[in-house]
Amino acid sequence: MDALRNLAALGLLLTLTVRAAQAQETETLPLFTPVTGTITSGSSDQWVFAGADGAMLSFDLEAKSGDLDPILTITSSAGALVMSNDDYEYPESQAARLEGITLPRTDTYTVTVSGFGATQGDYELTMQAGFARLSYQDSFEDETRWKADSDTLQLVFGNHRMALILSDAQQRAAAIYTGNAPWDDQYIHIDVPELTARGTWRVGLMARVQDDQAYYLFSLNDQGQWRFSLQTPDGERVLRDWSSHPAIVAGQTTFSLGLLANGTGFDFFYNGQLIGRLSDDSLIEPGQVGLMIETGSALDSELTAQFQNLTITTPGDPIVPQQLLTGNAPVMTQELQRRRLIPADGEMKLIVPESFVTFNRPGVNILPLGGSETYRTFALGATLTWEIATPSLPAGCGLILRAAGQDDYLLAYLDQTGGYGLSQRRGSTFEPGIFDQGPEPGSGPHRLLVIANEDHLLYYVDGQLAGMLDSPAASGTIGNAAVNFESTTTSCQFTDTWVWSWG
Missing domain, CATH: 2.60.120.380 (Jelly Rolls)
Incomplete structure (x- = not known):
């Protein structure tokens, strides 16, 4: 069905x-x-x-x-x-x-x-x-939900907007939201429909606010640059210094900002477009949100920034997606983190730009990758093409994972007849696993992806969920493979084989 x-x-x-x-x-x-x-x-x-x-x-x-x-x-x-x-x-x-x-x-x-x-x-x-669940939307009609962190900051509410007003040189202040339980993983969206300034300016979006001495700050300045910093009781620590991006227009005074806080991962958006990503684990506790403005160094500096349509979305119930965006290693890790299939606090452990394996008899020929390095919880992906001597025979290419020997490993494969599978080999036998038949896929390129989260495995073929498999968690090596179900010659070319590991 x-x-x-x-x-x-x-x-x-x-x-x-x-x-x-x-x-x-x-x-x-x-x-x-x-x-x-x-x-x-x-x-x-x-x-x-x-x-x-x-x-x-x-x-x-x-x-x-x-x-x-x-x-x-x-x-x-x-x-x-x-x-x-x-x-x-x-x-x-x-x-x-x-x-x-x-x-x-x-x-x-x-x-x-x-x-x-x-x-x-x-x-x-x-x-x-951002995410699927609309957690909060503020039309700025309730002034009691917002608190200025400085007497120098004036807050004005009206027309479904909140204006932050500052005067004098090098002043920085923020409005902190106080009207709800703190948010954990979240996507924060805010519109800036109007901004007027005398001199230079900065505006910012604050996340995981514990108090006025502990929060993350995503800032934008009039020069068309953005920055990400961490405020602590010991001062401000810059995590990403001022950086330009083609999407940011210098001097633009109407725009939107977005911030994804997903575990230790942060994505930054300007007018909906991704402008940067990074990871930091300094502040992982849930917190409130805030809006910041800062004047320049001129003595007569003034800044009024109007904010509108603050919206916070949070993750819905965990659901395994049937389909994924496909691409190279950075594209895939971003996709898997956003779809909440892998955590952001992992690390890219291995990227093999190109590899080849050939086999001319029935069985599985393994090309080990990564030396003796073993992985337990990880995502393993690769792009592959094949040349197979006999078009009608079931033969193809695959990925090896959790290998503990020549006859003890998991094999994820796709063959030229459309057959695909994921199964544990022990000795001369492959145990029951994922086995199915699709339409003939052509010689490629094809993308295989396996996500191993302890004893639960997900297998994707060309971005489509091929199946889920429960298999005892174990550490092992990884590799590429040529797979022949009958006697023929199969040559597999792999590009961008990668491993993202965590835990």
Whole structure:
């Protein structure tokens, strides 16, 4: 049933042109504001939005009436599939959800809403920055929720905005939110619709605020530069000094800032576009949020910054995603951290730019990588292509993990007939594991990914979840492999084999 639903979701792309006459006129999908519509049998609705490179977004699609089983599909302006979902928690829920996905480039994207089979009814669609759960949204109507950390700072509320006003040289002050329980992992979004200044200026977004002496600060200045620092009782420690980015326009006084705090990992956004990433474990306790402004060195400095639409999203219930964005090692680790499949406090232990392995008889030929280094909890990925002498025979390439010898290892493979699997070898026998058959995949490139989190393993083939396997946790080495189920010659070329390890 799940496979049938997945095929239906992907098959939607082939029928969009046919259904165009039945679809609504395309409308713009706003951020943080739910939209509604109605799907009749065989129809679809389309919503468009402008997305920035590296943006982190979540989408929720729920049926509100009828027997509608909604399908959510995101495509690029060229019509290429970016991501799709149907029944993210089947059979408990028929809602569609994509949480924490990363946009691969700046583009105009289309969200298509349709129904599985002949199902129909009303729906509600929401797009959010960051995670799927809307934890807090402030329209700045309640002044009692905010506290100035300095008598020099003036707070003015009105028109669903909060203005921070400072005068004189080299003054820095902040407004701290006090009206809610502290947040742990979170995505913070804030709009700056208007900023006026005499002299230079800085504005900032504060996270994990414990008090006025302990917090993280993401700052932006009038020169088009950003910085990230940690405030402690001993003073300010700069974690990333002032840096430029092509997305930041110097002197721009209307913009938005976003900050992802995900464990020890931090992502920084300007107008929704990713401008930087780093990791720091100095302050991991949950905390409040705050907004900062700072004047320049001129004696007559003045600064008024208006803030609007403070929104905080937090992770939804843990769900294994059916589909992932694919790419090189940095792209994949970012994707896996945002989708909460791996923690940010790990380390890239190994990157092998290119490797080759060939085999001319039945069995598995292993190319060990990384010497004697062993891994217990990790993500292992690679991109591969193959040349196989006999097109009709089951043969392909794979990844070796948790190896403890020539006949004691886990093998994740894909073959040219479309067969794929993940299984533990002990002696001359492969134990029951993940084994299935898909369409013939062609010679590649293909991307394999295994996530080993103690005794639970996830296997992805070309970004699609191939299966989950429980296997006793153990440390072992890793490698590449050529796999022949019958006698033939198989040559495998691997690029960008990488290991991210934690724990």
